[in-house]
Amino acid sequence: MKITFFSTKPYDKQFFDACNKDYGFEIEYYETHLGPHIVNTVSDSIAVCAFVNDKLSAEVLEVLAAKGVKTIALRCAGFNNVDLEAAKKLGLNVCRVPAYSPDAVAEFALSLMLTLNRKTHKAYNRVREQNFSLNGLLGFNMKGKKVGIIGTGKIGYSLCKILLGMSCTVFAYDLFKKNELETIGVEYLPLDEVIKLSDILSLHCPLNDDTYHLINEETIATMKPGVMIINTGRGALIDTRAAIEGLKTRKIGYLGIDVYEQEDKLFFRDLSSKIITDDDIQRLMSFPNVLVTAHQAFFTNEALETIADVTLNSIDSLIKGSTLRDPSVLL
Numbered sequence: 001m002k003i004t005f006f007s008t009k010p011y012d013k014q015f016f017d018a019c020n021k022d023y024g025f026e027i028e029y030y031e032t033h034l035g036p037h038i039v040n041t042v043s044d045s046i047a048v049c050a051f052v053n054d055k056l057s058a059e060v061l062e063v064l065a066a067k068g069v070k071t072i073a074l075r076c077a078g079f080n081n082v083d084l085e086a087a088k089k090l091g092l093n094v095c096r097v098p099a100y101s102p103d104a105v106a107e108f109a110l111s112l113m114l115t116l117n118r119k120t121h122k123a124y125n126r127v128r129e130q131n132f133s134l135n136g137l138l139g140f141n142m143k144g145k146k147v148g149i150i151g152t153g154k155i156g157y158s159l160c161k162i163l164l165g166m167s168c169t170v171f172a173y174d175l176f177k178k179n180e181l182e183t184i185g186v187e188y189l190p191l192d193e194v195i196k197l198s199d200i201l202s203l204h205c206p207l208n209d210d211t212y213h214l215i216n217e218e219t220i221a222t223m224k225p226g227v228m229i230i231n232t233g234r235g236a237l238i239d240t241r242a243a244i245e246g247l248k249t250r251k252i253g254y255l256g257i258d259v260y261e262q263e264d265k266l267f268f269r270d271l272s273s274k275i276i277t278d279d280d281i282q283r284l285m286s287f288p289n290v291l292v293t294a295h296q297a298f299f300t301n302e303a304l305e306t307i308a309d310v311t312l313n314s315i316d317s318l319i320k321g322s323t324l325r326d327p328s329v330l331l
């Protein structure tokens with residue numbers, strides 16, 4: 001039984017090969033993204049395993065279904081790049097890894113906050129140059145700051161608990177409230193209130209029609225001057241051009257993004273000897289108060305082990321028609 005992988009990196013092979021010892025699938029690894037340019041090369045595969053920026057449009061899914069693929073296994077949580085309606089019509093199973101390590105992402109969101117605040121990335125370089133001055137490294141205490149969490153699912157929940165542990169005031173907005181969070185001190189407020197009151201805003205909702213450009217010119221105008229915005233969700237939650245304007249006017253005091261609207265042309269690749277033609281990312285990286293990381297919030301040992309385990313277990317169960325260990329993997 002063959003599974004074809006796309007967007008494969010050396011660490012994917014490491015973790016999937018180790019896990020596959022329990023399953024014995026034939027695994028074909030492609031480094032390239034999945035899209036119309038490559039889909040025709042898939043042959044004799046029962047499943048295709050894709051990652052965050054692979055494009056599973058109706059066109060791609062039709063070719064895969066015609067070639068006998070039965071399962072699309074996303075080795076990630078987000079599924080905004082899959083045409084689920086088309087998959088359903090074609091009879092394809094689509095599964096994902098809903099919770100490989102919410103803590104990994106929540107802890108990374110905190111690390112973006114702390115790095116931007118205390119400027120440890122600048123201090124590291126400075127001290128290596130024997131510059132021991134503190135000028136320009138002034139930060140603020142997290143204790144007592146108002147942090148707004150948009151989306152209190154698995155990742156938002158974990159981050160709320162971390163921030164409460166740091167004595168922050170935590171506001172939240174979600175379509176559904178979590179009583180456990182209210183009990184421990186999180187205050188749910190309407191979205192516009194969370195945006196207006198927060199010193200730090202962290203985005204943890206999925207990308208969909210309702211959340212596309214949630215952070216835009218209008219919402220930025222209502223924020224506190226000097227607000228810190230953290231995005232480990234999906235790039236298009238933020239209108240990048242509006243964020244750039246907000247940084248230029250100093251309305252936005254700090255921006256930490258692990259995801260970027262146009263990341264599929266950049267992230268997960270070494271482009272250090274290439275000319276980058278995306279002017280927005282270059283402009284963002286030119287601000288001293290912006291920190292960009294390349295979709296690494298999930299990237300821990302624990303998360304990669306879980307991703308491999310859940311993905312291969314789901315494919316195995318779907319092939320055998322046996323009960324899924326966790327039915328919520330199926331979309």
Ligand code: NAD
Binds near residue numbers: 078175
């Ligand atoms: P989850 O499904 O557990 O939680 C999402 C929450 O968002 C839910 O509580 C849902 O009710 C809420 N929500 C839905 N629509 C909303 C809206 N319009 N406004 C406010 N809240 C809304 O998902 P999760 O595991 O916590 O992950 C959240 C997102 O983080 C994922 O969708 C994915 O895009 C992103 N993610 C990023 C990385 C990374 O490495 N950077 C890794 C994993 C997940």
